[in-house]
Amino acid sequence: MKQVLTALTLGAVFVSAPAFADAEVGKPAPAFTLKDEAGKEHSLSQYKGKVVVLEWTNPECPFVKRHYEADTMANTLKGFDAKKVVWLAVDSTAHNTPEKSAAWKKSEGFTYPVLQDASGTTGKAYGAKTTPHMYVIDEQGVVRYAGAIDDDPRGKSDKKVNHVKTAVDALLGGKPVPASTTTPYGCSVKYKAAS
Amino acid sequence: MKHTVSKRLVAAGGLFLSLLATVAHAALPPSAVASSAPDEGDPRVEAALLVDSTQVKPGDTFRVGVRFRLDPGWHIYWKNPGDSGLETEVDWDTPGSTVGPLQWPFPSTFRTPDGFIVTHGYEGEVLLFADATASAQAQGTLQLSAAVNALVCEVHCIPADMMLTRTIPVGPETLPDAEALPTFDAARARVPRPVEDSGHAVKLELDAKQLTAGQPFAGTFTLTSTRGAALPALEKDFFVPERIPGVDAVRLKEQGPGRFALEGKAEPDVPEAEPRLKGVLRLGTAATGFHALAVDVPLAPVVAAVGVGPAPVVAKAPSIKDSLAAVKPAAPAAPAAASAGSSMGLGMALLFAFLGGALLNLMPCVFPVLALKAYGFTRMVKQEQGRVGAHAAAYAGGIVGSMLLLAGAVLAVRAGGASVGWGFQFQEPLFVATVSAVLVVFALNLFGVFTVGLDGTSLAGRVDQSHGLLHSAGEGVLAVVLATPCSAPLLGTAVGFAFAAGPFTVLAVFTALGLGLALPFCVLVLVPGLAKRLPKPGAWMERFKQVLGFALLGTTVWLVWVMGGLAGVDGMARVLAFLVAVGLGTWVYGQAQTQEGGRRWASLAAAAAVLVGAGVVTLRFDDAAPAAARASSSVAQAQPWSDEAVAAALAAGQPVFVDFTADWCLTCKFNERTVLSREEVRAAFTEHQVAFFVADWTRRDARITARLAEHGRAGVPMYLVLSPGAADKPEVLPELLTVDSVVDAVKRASACSPTNRTDGSKVLCAAGLPKP
Numbered sequence: 001m002k003q004v005l006t007a008l009t010l011g012a013v014f015v016s017a018p019a020f021a022d023a024e025v026g027k028p029a030p031a032f033t034l035k036d037e038a039g040k041e042h043s044l045s046q047y048k049g050k051v052v053v054l055e056w057t058n059p060e061c062p063f064v065k066r067h068y069e070a071d072t073m074a075n076t077l078k079g080f081d082a083k084k085v086v087w088l089a090v091d092s093t094a095h096n097t098p099e100k101s102a103a104w105k106k107s108e109g110f111t112y113p114v115l116q117d118a119s120g121t122t123g124k125a126y127g128a129k130t131t132p133h134m135y136v137i138d139e140q141g142v143v144r145y146a147g148a149i150d151d152d153p154r155g156k157s158d159k160k161v162n163h164v165k166t167a168v169d170a171l172l173g174g175k176p177v178p179a180s181t182t183t184p185y186g187c188s189v190k191y192k193a194a195s
Numbered sequence: 196m197k198h199t200v201s202k203r204l205v206a207a208g209g210l211f212l213s214l215l216a217t218v219a220h221a222a223l224p225p226s227a228v229a230s231s232a233p234d235e236g237d238p239r240v241e242a243a244l245l246v247d248s249t250q251v252k253p254g255d256t257f258r259v260g261v262r263f264r265l266d267p268g269w270h271i272y273w274k275n276p277g278d279s280g281l282e283t284e285v286d287w288d289t290p291g292s293t294v295g296p297l298q299w300p301f302p303s304t305f306r307t308p309d310g311f312i313v314t315h316g317y318e319g320e321v322l323l324f325a326d327a328t329a330s331a332q333a334q335g336t337l338q339l340s341a342a343v344n345a346l347v348c349e350v351h352c353i354p355a356d357m358m359l360t361r362t363i364p365v366g367p368e369t370l371p372d373a374e375a376l377p378t379f380d381a382a383r384a385r386v387p388r389p390v391e392d393s394g395h396a397v398k399l400e401l402d403a404k405q406l407t408a409g410q411p412f413a414g415t416f417t418l419t420s421t422r423g424a425a426l427p428a429l430e431k432d433f434f435v436p437e438r439i440p441g442v443d444a445v446r447l448k449e450q451g452p453g454r455f456a457l458e459g460k461a462e463p464d465v466p467e468a469e470p471r472l473k474g475v476l477r478l479g480t481a482a483t484g485f486h487a488l489a490v491d492v493p494l495a496p497v498v499a500a501v502g503v504g505p506a507p508v509v510a511k512a513p514s515i516k517d518s519l520a521a522v523k524p525a526a527p528a529a530p531a532a533a534s535a536g537s538s539m540g541l542g543m544a545l546l547f548a549f550l551g552g553a554l555l556n557l558m559p560c561v562f563p564v565l566a567l568k569a570y571g572f573t574r575m576v577k578q579e580q581g582r583v584g585a586h587a588a589a590y591a592g593g594i595v596g597s598m599l600l601l602a603g604a605v606l607a608v609r610a611g612g613a614s615v616g617w618g619f620q621f622q623e624p625l626f627v628a629t630v631s632a633v634l635v636v637f638a639l640n641l642f643g644v645f646t647v648g649l650d651g652t653s654l655a656g657r658v659d660q661s662h663g664l665l666h667s668a669g670e671g672v673l674a675v676v677l678a679t680p681c682s683a684p685l686l687g688t689a690v691g692f693a694f695a696a697g698p699f700t701v702l703a704v705f706t707a708l709g710l711g712l713a714l715p716f717c718v719l720v721l722v723p724g725l726a727k728r729l730p731k732p733g734a735w736m737e738r739f740k741q742v743l744g745f746a747l748l749g750t751t752v753w754l755v756w757v758m759g760g761l762a763g764v765d766g767m768a769r770v771l772a773f774l775v776a777v778g779l780g781t782w783v784y785g786q787a788q789t790q791e792g793g794r795r796w797a798s799l800a801a802a803a804a805v806l807v808g809a810g811v812v813t814l815r816f817d818d819a820a821p822a823a824a825r826a827s828s829s830v831a832q833a834q835p836w837s838d839e840a841v842a843a844a845l846a847a848g849q850p851v852f853v854d855f856t857a858d859w860c861l862t863c864k865f866n867e868r869t870v871l872s873r874e875e876v877r878a879a880f881t882e883h884q885v886a887f888f889v890a891d892w893t894r895r896d897a898r899i900t901a902r903l904a905e906h907g908r909a910g911v912p913m914y915l916v917l918s919p920g921a922a923d924k925p926e927v928l929p930e931l932l933t934v935d936s937v938v939d940a941v942k943r944a945s946a947c948s949p950t951n952r953t954d955g956s957k958v959l960c961a962a963g964l965p966k967p
Binding site: 024025026060061062063124129130153154174175176178179180181183184185186187188189190191193 | 278280307309311344348350351352353438462838842846922923
């Protein structure tokens with residue numbers, strides 16, 4: 001009998017815990033608390049019950065510039081029910097400042113907060129590599145989409161598919177997200193060099 | 196080319212430089228050169244359209260390419276840019292000739308200082324070229340145009356758009372361009388060649404036979420020289436993967452000459468086709484010179500591959516009559532046990548656990564032990580009446596004690612951050628092997644091969660006296676060990692509740708479970724008249740005992756089959772070899788019991804040696820992946836389960852039936868044989884186009900454990916029926932299926948499908964209609 005018990009304990013030990021890094025589709029989104037350009041704090045947890053769109057951004061990146069000239073983000077957000085969807089821009093650029101974000105926000109004329117992540121901690125927790133890099137988090141705080149804003153890296157397509165819009169619409173409609181991971185495109189996130 | 200340029204630059208003076216640049220471009224018309232990516236007015240990249248011939252004969256092949264020259268520190272991107280960036284794009288427009296695919300020299304790898312972002316591309320100078328063929332009817336001149344779109348990055352990035360054009364005369368001969376030819380040849384030398392053409396062979400062995408969506412994978416990649424030559428040394432960044440759909444984070448780590456550890460991760464979105472490992476491998480060093488190989492080998496099928504059939508073309512709009520017929524309250528099909536979920540109270544959970552434990556006695560796994568116990572009891576009642584109560588207590592103690600141990604193991608594992616489920620220990624080959632051995636030893640004991648617990652010299656005629664208190668307790672432990680794979684009705688909910696609750700609840704529920712399991716035997720003891728009704732002991736008992744031995748061997752057969760699922764045919768062979776050794780060791784031990792002195796000790800040592808030796812040699816189990824179809828063999832058209840596959844089937848408008856099962860779960864097997872493989876069920880599945888998924892929990896699978904927990908379960912079986920019209924509200928069927936309950940559930944799910952596929956918002960649910 002001893003053998004049995006030993007084996008049983010061994011069996012229990014063999015059941016190992018999986019380790020995860022980065023924000024993964026289907027997994028709970030990494031928690032964060034960041035200040036926006038006006039100094040107001042935002043935590044992911046406070047938006048539980050709503051669909052949260054995270055947009056990694058950097059106003060200096062040509063891809064971001066192109067999308068803001070075309071109003072891609074504003075038009076995407078406009079299509080959503082404001083009561084159910086929260087849009088947060090996150091800037092993990094090492095040399096970004098709240099003042100730069102505030103000036104950019106003013107010149108582009110949008111209203112959602114620009115979260116300040118100059119340390120890059122949150123960006124790295126999510127594995128954000130490019131600007132723009134988009135994440136959609138469902139009402140329960142689970143990542144449901146990670147990747148590009150659309151399927152048109154070069155900005156030349158007439159019939160582009162807006163992946164974020166597709167994902168949020170699917171979530172609000174209670175349907176599975178059709179393409180839950182895509183390859184993001186754009187500039188690399190200019191993280192602070194590790195000291 | 197890079198070398199030639201730098202040599203020239205060194206040889207030439209500063210003044211000479213601009214002159215030289217002019218000379219290099221002398222042959223090029225202005226339209227074939229452009230610069231772009233202006234950075235504060237200073238262009239960062241200069242591109243030139245090069246052709247390796249000054250004149251082309253109709254029908255001949257020549258080469259065209261775009262040469263990029265970048266400012267120091269700036270780079271453009273390879274076809275897989277890596278974590279960020281953008282593939283460099285060259286669009287050809289060449290009336291009168293056709294241009295083949297772009298050839299990419301081996302790229303450099305760039306990293307941010309912290310190594311977080313890794314990209315692939317070119318700095319300094321590079322020629323991206325292609326083979327072109329002049330049309331046989333070509334006349335006059337060939338027009339060549341290239342639209343170049345590149346992202347040029349240093350720390351920041353600037354998109355570059357350039358249009359390059361030039362013409363080449365068509366003539367009676369193809370004349371090479373002596374100026375451009377070396378540039379093309381140098382670029383050609385850096386382009387990876389197919390592995391076979393380079394005198395090498397590659398082999399890829401993955402640790403698992405399949406990739407699981409969202410999960411990392413690993414394997415071994417070997418490179419050998421088919422010509423017997425030694426493999427050259429490698430330099431950093433020797434492997435650059437292409438972008439592989441559905442696969443991410445592919446890396447090769449050198450472990451020895453030609454031997455690499457492969458790492459990667461399957462993305463949650465999985466392509467239907469089997470992914471291939473594609474990339475380029477650069478052999479050699481800067482000192483010895485490089486040559487690059489193009490790797491392209493199949494990776495492995497992905498478990499979550501969506502295998503659902505084509506969506507039904509026309510969704511049948513249910514008539515009112517059909518809909519009404521389908522409306523049946525869901526409750527009768529799903530008793531309280533199945534639907535209580537985690538909202539049940541502790542008292543209810545304890546009751547369920549107690550009743551479930553009692554019912555476990557009737558399950559095929561525990562029944563032999565109970566029979567054994569009843570047999571021993573029959574004898575005891577007559578021979579040592581005073582000790583009956585003590586034996587009952589010992590038996591119950593053995594049961595409750597091992598239940599608590601199991602609860603402790605669950606808590607310990609849970610504290611470690613992992614999730615486990617009921618019967619999880621049967622996912623370990625070593626555990627299965629040990630239990631098999633114990634059963635064989637028990638059986639051989641019943642056959643009289645050896646005796647337990649008494650001095651060997653006095654054994655000869657006293658076999659039956661072996662029934663000590665410890666033995667009773669041991670039988671209790673065995674009952675628990677064998678009971679775990681049989682999740683009886685009621686039990687799933689109770690244990691699921693416990694697993695989701697605090698430590699106290701876990702212990703309480705497991706105790707209640709143990710008491711329930713011990714109940715029938717205790718009833719025999721506690722009800723005075725009952726014991727007397729048992730048959731009288733006699734010669735029949737010896738025979739019955741031996742028959743019970745065969746029942747235990749039968750249980751072993753099942754465990755060996757479970758082992759087959761865990762560790763494949765090899766594992767089965769190993770455990771059988773081990774069992775033979777156990778038999779031999781036990782027999783030698785039995786012989787020793789009748790011997791004396793030195794011979795006896797020699798025999799005992801021999802028995803121990805046989806057991807330990809055999810154990811060491813045989814009990815090594817590879818996690819050989821079992822055939823995917825194994826668990827589902829009894830059910831037609833079963834597909835391996837994954838959340839993605841289920842979602843895809845629902846999106847296609849199909850009702851979904853998920854069978855959460857395991858080889859060691861007899862209840863599951865019983866349901867599969869008696870209900871799920873029945874013609875009526877199959878017909879219903881076909882009629883309603885049900886997608887049938889099998890979630891096989893025979894081996895550890897955290898995804899399945901999580902799904903079970905979501906529905907308040909800690910073990911299999913569990914049956915989910917999902918409707919495309921209400922995907923978020925699956926129906927949980929009871930643990931013991933009936934044909935009617937399955938067919939009705941499928942009908943309900945089907946009746947609740949979207950009625951109009953193009954307008955998914957129109958959903959008609961039977962549940963939403965008034966009841967008849």
